[in-house]
Amino acid sequence: MVTTAELLVECLEREGVEYVFGIPGEELEDVLFALRDSDIVFVPTRHEQGAAFMADVHGRLTGKAGVCLSTLGPGATNLMTGVADAHLDKSPLVAITGQGGRERLHKESHQALNVVDMFEPIVKWNTQLGEPDVVAESVRKAFKLAEHEKPGAAHLEFPEDVAAEETTETPLPVRERVRRADPDPDSIERAANLFERAERPIVLAGNGAVRTRARGAGRDSESSNRLRELVARMGVPVVATYMGKGAISDREPYSLLTLDSGPDGEAAAAIEDADCVLAVGYDIAEHDPEGWNPDLETTVVHVDHEPAEVYRHYNPEVEIVADIPASLRALTEAIGSGTGKAWCTDVHDRVIDHVTARPEPDDPFSVRHTLPILRAAMADEDVLLSDVGSHKMAIAQSFPTYEPNTCIVSNGLASMGISVPGGLAADLACESNVVAATGDGGFLMNGAEIETAKRLGLGYTILLFNDNDYGLISEKQEQHLSEHFGTKLQNPDFVAFAESFDIEGHRPETWDELEEVLNEVVPSEEMALVEVRLE
Known part of the structure; x- marks a missing residue:
């Protein structure tokens, strides 16, 4: 006999899950201790959205569903942005949310929301694990559907009273993926x-x-x-x-x-x-x-x-x-x-000449002119992960890419905040060097995940473009109305912010300094943040 929570974790092990990203909650107590006694690494994150982005990027780079975990109520709602991002970007992901005991779900109660209904529009499939007997089948179905073309997200809700029950059920065997027929x-x-x-x-x-x-x-x-x-x-x-x-x-x-x-x-x-x-x-x-x-x-x-x-x-x-x-x-x-x-x-020839043109010494810092220097510092197989903003447009249009899945761009949901947690997942998933490019707006949405990466002993580079603005929105407002409003920001000292996490912080002042810094930190096994102040 095992608890149903232990059965759930055995099913995850059978699916080949290496990491579960998430935030602990009291309704997840049995699951967390089952994870402790398993071969799976539980990665406590600083925000559920960061956990979902990590699972999203892990799934995209490996082809195997990334797994994220949250408690009920606010934990589940915080998870939704990253799950929706995986859904629209066709990235295999399985989300698991805790829930209160079934005896209180028929009435208004603390933190209780209809999470299954909330997730319905942003996943390929989801269900509540309402009985021990459905766990093995449901986990297998969630992974099968998440990984099957076109891949996407699946969701499982796990009430705490079910998690504590004992069962004699066992995981289902994992078969080869379903392959579509040859073309007509x-x-x-x-x-x-x-x-x-x-x-x-x-x-x-x-x-x-x-x-x-x-x-x-x-x-x-x-x-x-x-x-x-x-x-x-x-x-x-x-x-x-x-x-x-x-x-x-x-x-x-x-x-x-x-x-x-x-x-x-x-x-x-x-x-x-x-x-x-x-x-x-x-x-x-x-x-x-x-x-x-x-x-x-x-x-x-x-x-x-x-x-x-x-x-x-x-x-x-x-x-x-x-x-x-x-x-x-x-x-x-x-x-x-x-x-x-x-x-x-x-x-x-014209496009390549344009995107590889290096800046003149007196040119002001810009994303477009940073990219040839960054490209030269990165090997073909290194991974660049872009957050969302005006820098994403420059990366998408002007960063030459030589191998598949080495330039990761969120463009279905196009959610800000993906790069710092996504960089963590990329560094776990591959042996290549990883650069997480972000703007100042997206960075502060999930910048706390630097602590998670540092705790795990990871080493990737955060390239932060700082214009003290939601720059892409300003650009669009200027195009439409010749003025902008509601976009200006006031930022902290990002180098000091990085150093407060005990990682290197750099703020180069010239193009030569930027090139020297990138050539040093990109291949390094240590984590670093490089701030590029845009004018």
Whole structure:
């Protein structure tokens, strides 16, 4: 006999869970002590939102569901932003929330909310573990659905009286992931014919083009590997969404970086000029297709695990709904090699010249000019994780990326506050160096997770762009109204803030100093914060 809480933890162990991120609560007492006696590391965080972001990024980088834990009431509501971020960014995550005893849930009681109903719109599936007999099945289902394409979030609510009950149930075996069928040959033939006949074909690489698939596959992406084979065979240009960065190497002459790259929007102009778009793993939640298909004149071929969303500006001529790597392999075999479709390599050259241009010594600090220096300090396999704000736009558009899952951008929910906790999760998930880029606004939302990272002995770099403003909102207000309001901030001394956590703090004053600092801290095994004051 074991307690139901012990059974839950045994199920998590069977699923291969290494870390559970969360905040303890009295309703979770049995679960916490079961975790203590397990092989799973429980990571107490400073905020439930930080815990959910950690699980989100862990899931995105490993392909295995990250797990976050909170108590009932405010713990559960605090968890929701990070869970919703995983849901819209298609990151596998399982959230577990405590709940009061069932004897008081039929009436108004302390901290009791209908958490299952609250989570319903932001997860693929959720349920209450209302009886010991349902725990093993529910945990297996939560992980299966969270990790199955398209991945996302699942939620389990665990009442404290159920957690204390004894049971003879055991975990379910974990089987191989469900794999979608190979693509329909007729659809492949139609798509290949459309793409071959096009005069200006282009590939749009989305989030699904870089996601890792197999359990334990790390950051490798079979979809990316297959896409690279197709592009090399055809010589066709590729433009990525922000979350599709690294689907092909930006060193390749076919790469146009992302949809908004180039000093004058050259990548956007190229995809608008294209007469056939092969959209691979494209997510409408990430980037509105009206931006690149405004006149409804572009022929679209949709390749994804699910049918296309119904949308006036995204109405594909052909939909290949199947396993993405298998679909790309079939298309590569069906399309003739050496068709000479590289019709905009000059765009690649202009974009690369722009994003790699280093600043002049007297140029004021800017995000855009920091990026070539940062890129030079990072190896190809190092991971850059971007928070949300004006710096995210610069990173998405101007940071060359050479490998899949090495530039992590939140762009579905696009929630501020992800980078510091996300950097922690990235440092746990991979051996590469990690840089967490953030603005001053997003940093102070979850900056306390520096203590969590320090406690775990982690070493990654926080690159903090400080403009004392919610800068992206100011920019948009200026564009619309030629003025801005409600965006100014007053910040603490960020170097002193970092040093109060016993980590290095740097505030370079010149470009040479910034380059020296980044070359020192990025490959270091110690944690550091580098503040770049924007003018």
